[in-house]
Amino acid sequence: MKQLRALFQRVTGLFGSTSREQDLADELESHLQLHIDDNLRQGMSSAEARRQALLQLGGVEQTSQAYRERSTLPRLEEILQDLRFALRQLARNPGFTVTVIAVLSLGFGAAIAIFAFVDAALIKPLPYANPATLVSVYESMPTCPRCNVSYQNFLDWKKSNKVFSALEAWGYSSYQLSTPAGVQPVPGVRVTDGFFRTLGVTPILGRDFYSGESTPSAPHTVLIAYSTWKTRFNGDPNILGKPVTLSDTSYTIIGVLPPEFQFAPRGTAEFWATLHDPNSCEVRRTCHNLFGLARLRDGVSLQTAAVDVSAIVSQLALQYPDTNRDESSLILPLSESISGEIRPILLMLLGGAGLLLLIACVNISSLLLVRAESRRREMAVRSALGASRFRILRQFLTEGLLLVAVGSVFGLATAYGTMQLLLKLIPARMLGGMPYLQQLSLNPRVLAFAAILSLIAAILFSLTPALRLSKGNLQKDLSEGSRGSSGNLWRRFGSNLVVVELGIAMILLTGAGLLGKSLYRLLHVEIGMNSDHLATVHVTTSKAYSEDAKEMALERVIAARMQSIPGVQSVAIANELPVRSWDMSTRIKVAGRPWNGERNEVPERDVSPSYFTTLGATLARGRYFTDAENDPSKPAVAIINQAFAKVYFPGEDPIGRKISYALSKDTVEIVGLTEDIKQGELDSANRPILYRPFNQAMWASFDLIVRTSQAESALLPTMAAAIHQLDSRLSVSDAATMNELIQNSQPAYLHRASATLVGGFAAIAVLLSAVGLYGIIAYSVGQRSREIGVRIALGAQRSAVYNLILRDAGGLILLGIASGLLGSIAATSLMRKLLFSVEPWDVTTLASVSVLLATAALCASLIPAHRAASVNPVETLRAE
Amino acid sequence: MAEKSDVWQGTLALMVLKTIESMGPLHGYGIARRIEQTSGNLLSLNYGTLYPALLKLEQEGAIASEWGLSENNRRAKFYSLTRAGRKQLEKEAQNWQQTTAILARFLAPTEEPS
Numbered sequence A: 001m002k003q004l005r006a007l008f009q010r011v012t013g014l015f016g017s018t019s020r021e022q023d024l025a026d027e028l029e030s031h032l033q034l035h036i037d038d039n040l041r042q043g044m045s046s047a048e049a050r051r052q053a054l055l056q057l058g059g060v061e062q063t064s065q066a067y068r069e070r071s072t073l074p075r076l077e078e079i080l081q082d083l084r085f086a087l088r089q090l091a092r093n094p095g096f097t098v099t100v101i102a103v104l105s106l107g108f109g110a111a112i113a114i115f116a117f118v119d120a121a122l123i124k125p126l127p128y129a130n131p132a133t134l135v136s137v138y139e140s141m142p143t144c145p146r147c148n149v150s151y152q153n154f155l156d157w158k159k160s161n162k163v164f165s166a167l168e169a170w171g172y173s174s175y176q177l178s179t180p181a182g183v184q185p186v187p188g189v190r191v192t193d194g195f196f197r198t199l200g201v202t203p204i205l206g207r208d209f210y211s212g213e214s215t216p217s218a219p220h221t222v223l224i225a226y227s228t229w230k231t232r233f234n235g236d237p238n239i240l241g242k243p244v245t246l247s248d249t250s251y252t253i254i255g256v257l258p259p260e261f262q263f264a265p266r267g268t269a270e271f272w273a274t275l276h277d278p279n280s281c282e283v284r285r286t287c288h289n290l291f292g293l294a295r296l297r298d299g300v301s302l303q304t305a306a307v308d309v310s311a312i313v314s315q316l317a318l319q320y321p322d323t324n325r326d327e328s329s330l331i332l333p334l335s336e337s338i339s340g341e342i343r344p345i346l347l348m349l350l351g352g353a354g355l356l357l358l359i360a361c362v363n364i365s366s367l368l369l370v371r372a373e374s375r376r377r378e379m380a381v382r383s384a385l386g387a388s389r390f391r392i393l394r395q396f397l398t399e400g401l402l403l404v405a406v407g408s409v410f411g412l413a414t415a416y417g418t419m420q421l422l423l424k425l426i427p428a429r430m431l432g433g434m435p436y437l438q439q440l441s442l443n444p445r446v447l448a449f450a451a452i453l454s455l456i457a458a459i460l461f462s463l464t465p466a467l468r469l470s471k472g473n474l475q476k477d478l479s480e481g482s483r484g485s486s487g488n489l490w491r492r493f494g495s496n497l498v499v500v501e502l503g504i505a506m507i508l509l510t511g512a513g514l515l516g517k518s519l520y521r522l523l524h525v526e527i528g529m530n531s532d533h534l535a536t537v538h539v540t541t542s543k544a545y546s547e548d549a550k551e552m553a554l555e556r557v558i559a560a561r562m563q564s565i566p567g568v569q570s571v572a573i574a575n576e577l578p579v580r581s582w583d584m585s586t587r588i589k590v591a592g593r594p595w596n597g598e599r600n601e602v603p604e605r606d607v608s609p610s611y612f613t614t615l616g617a618t619l620a621r622g623r624y625f626t627d628a629e630n631d632p633s634k635p636a637v638a639i640i641n642q643a644f645a646k647v648y649f650p651g652e653d654p655i656g657r658k659i660s661y662a663l664s665k666d667t668v669e670i671v672g673l674t675e676d677i678k679q680g681e682l683d684s685a686n687r688p689i690l691y692r693p694f695n696q697a698m699w700a701s702f703d704l705i706v707r708t709s710q711a712e713s714a715l716l717p718t719m720a721a722a723i724h725q726l727d728s729r730l731s732v733s734d735a736a737t738m739n740e741l742i743q744n745s746q747p748a749y750l751h752r753a754s755a756t757l758v759g760g761f762a763a764i765a766v767l768l769s770a771v772g773l774y775g776i777i778a779y780s781v782g783q784r785s786r787e788i789g790v791r792i793a794l795g796a797q798r799s800a801v802y803n804l805i806l807r808d809a810g811g812l813i814l815l816g817i818a819s820g821l822l823g824s825i826a827a828t829s830l831m832r833k834l835l836f837s838v839e840p841w842d843v844t845t846l847a848s849v850s851v852l853l854a855t856a857a858l859c860a861s862l863i864p865a866h867r868a869a870s871v872n873p874v875e876t877l878r879a880e
Numbered sequence B: 001m002a003e004k005s006d007v008w009q010g011t012l013a014l015m016v017l018k019t020i021e022s023m024g025p026l027h028g029y030g031i032a033r034r035i036e037q038t039s040g041n042l043l044s045l046n047y048g049t050l051y052p053a054l055l056k057l058e059q060e061g062a063i064a065s066e067w068g069l070s071e072n073n074r075r076a077k078f079y080s081l082t083r084a085g086r087k088q089l090e091k092e093a094q095n096w097q098q099t100t101a102i103l104a105r106f107l108a109p110t111e112e113p114s
Helices: A002-012 A017-041 A046-057 A060-071 A074-092 A094-123 A151-160 A195-199 A226-232 A302-319 A334-339 A343-374 A376-384 A389-425 A428-432 A435-439 A444-470 A474-480 A485-523 A548-563 A611-615 A642-648 A712-726 A738-743 A746-783 A785-793 A798-829 A843-869 A873-879 B011-023 B028-038 B047-060 B083-107
Strands: A134-141 A144-147 A164-179 A182-191 A221-224 A243-246 A249-256 A271-274 A288-296 A328-333 A534-540 A568-574 A585-590 A601-607 A619-622 A637-641 A658-661 A667-674 A690-693 A701-708 A731-737 B063-069 B075-081
Touching: A002 B047, A017 A046, A017 A060, A017 B028, A017 B047, A017 B075, A046 A060, A046 B047, A060 B047, A074 A094, A074 A389, A094 A343, A094 A389, A094 A435, A094 A444, A094 A746, A134 A302, A134 A334, A144 A328, A151 A164, A151 A288, A151 A302, A164 A195, A164 A243, A164 A271, A182 A731, A195 A288, A221 A226, A221 A243, A243 A271, A288 A302, A302 A328, A328 A334, A343 A376, A343 A389, A343 A444, A343 A485, A343 A746, A376 A389, A389 A444, A485 A746, A485 A798, A485 A843, A534 A712, A534 A738, A548 A568, A548 A701, A548 A712, A568 A611, A611 A701, A637 A642, A642 A667, A701 A712, A712 A731, A712 A738, A731 A738, A738 A746, A746 A785, A746 A798, A746 A843, A785 A798, A785 A873, A798 A843, B011 B028, B011 B047, B011 B063, B011 B075, B011 B083, B028 B047, B028 B075, B047 B063, B047 B083, B075 B083
Parallel strands: A182 A271, A221 A249, A601 A690, A637 A667
Antiparallel strands: A134 A144, A134 A288, A134 A328, A164 A182, A164 A288, A221 A271, A243 A249, A534 A701, A534 A731, A568 A601, A568 A701, A585 A601, A585 A658, A619 A667, A637 A690, A658 A667, B063 B075
């Protein structure tokens, strides 16, 4: 306690030392006076009295020193002294200080921000109980490796498996919710009753589904998301038991899910109901519409589970050869199925940020080195005055730590800003599928990462100048000051640093170049249609249109209404938009050919006759559908694409040929052959597609595609309003132009995002390395100004001086680019999977990147070269 | 002339506290003289060493200081005992007595084994 008090006093004693010194001096003075008075009283002469008093007091200096040491903490005081000195040094050189801190916070900021994303997406465990044993279960087919599960198969798996403690199924659903503002489509999920128990999630209000609540006989019940409860129901505490009408069916709300609950595979969903009564798809073994979610039994590995499920799948294939032939299964950790796709991109970005940080550190190291070089005289003087080696080392350490500390703080702020900015740049639709990013924050893990970076940087930055120190030669330094041939170390070491910087900049530039080229290729891939001037909305009809005739009438009315909007040229309907997915496939066989149950999976698109002309597709042979054919009572017809013809009718004319669905005898006649339209993702290869007239299949929801001669985005609100005007029970959603859909499609977005980020990293890297090169050339010009002066005085041409300097710079640039080329090829082959139709060793990219970097570097070295060439020999020689 | 002993480490604080207790508020010079007198001039006290010791006691809160006037009207810093100082003195005096008693027993002439 009393030690603590004393310590506190001593710490506060660090401040206000002058008044304390004065106090002691006064006290000692009064002591002497009192003593002298006594001595005089004893009869001494005044001189003798003073002498005796001083003698007995002992050395005043020692006393003061002991007093000073006692009144503060000497160690701490020295550190504070170092710190004050460091601050003064840094403040005296604001250009240097600001540069170092700016470069450091850029490097730190990028690395920390990207790490925060990596942490949120890949490191942070999923917010479920014991997430390591949760797995996703898929069916797998040659055309669709991660496919949905058929409900009938799921039931068999659930019954026969010995590896899961729970196996649940869930499927997408979209409900039509009646709201005061009209019917709105809201995202929902249908799950088996044990879904939430398996995840280990319990509602914060109400109850979970009980076992058996998923059966058709149970009442219709629904759980709602927390945000839905808050926004749609105003957080009503008496919400439980209230009815809600979803797609014309009344459900009872039985619970509210916790606010932190998320299920990334579905993205945002508002209503969670049970599977309840199997729909028309779920009663058929051929129809795959659900996803499997399971928890591994204790001690069961992923491999064991895969083997067990495979055995069941093989058994089912034998038992139901018509439907289950060639099917297999795939089990993945839930985390893998959630973030597996963006892992390589995030890791690449982390690598890029790491390289940027490295270049920043190298840059700062060379700045520190050059500073240490110019402070040699100061250090020599300090050690001549008795400063120990350790004390001088500590001075550098203090300065390094101070820079890193300030840099880290700014770096964290930069990281925070960058994170918020990047989050804002992610389209909402995509963010919904990445709920883990909601927890993006500077959490303890991210802070620990930042601390490790700072520590490494601190060690690096205090050792770099010390390196110079260890080479020091006191006498030489004192006599030579900061001129002469002493820049050798800096020139040797500093040049290596610049080569490293140029090399790294080259790697980042190549990465950005490849990603950019890949993005360009992706956006210019042949999609078989003209995507300009196309506007689309998704329309969901209601029960009132369940009869074929009524829906056909509705389609006609909508088309006529759209046609009446000024500028509209044509209107089409399809069950799915192009450039979206290759899903929704069917199995076919070619009539007149032997069929032994092969799986001929072909995506089917049901489209109105105007579909192809509206999109601007090209007809290869035959004809498009006629309006009269667009009717369930008319003979079945189909149009195929070139990929279809290549696979099923190689070297034959498909027009007039007949095909049929695998499990049906009715035939469909092929009437047309169209050039390939990209139905699936931009980066996927074309596949066989079967087009059928929309009304021969008839869907209760469809996409409306409109071609206009005017700005298509302006048309979107008009379209939605017009449809609502026709019937307020029709729900309209997902209004977007075709170009938006393509630009914002997942592959395009991911490509653009990574190209932009790596491009940003590369731009900073080029800037830093150019500055680094400028630094070393400028320094060497400064060092050699005497030599240059002599050369000019002896008659050297200015151009020769230019050559002299640029030859030095050129050597460094060549070396940097050459090493960068090697590094680039090594680094970019790691990102091969992220590139679309570009090879990692793409010659044009490598060449143009080299030229770009060389130009930037040459520009940076021209400035000092120019300065060297304009050296005035008289002045330099006199200055010596 | 009898050889003067140096002040042992740690005992100076105790002497200072005891001196202030018996004399009341006192300045540094007074404390130094009083310690010398009490020791029967057997202690050689370098007056200068007294001040860091006083500072330490003050930092620990055992004594408090105040500028005032001496008996012959000289300005001087007077030290007085705080409540905490009084307690510390009691405790340390007791410790010291115990230590000396134990040492005295060790140093006492050993009794012949009977």
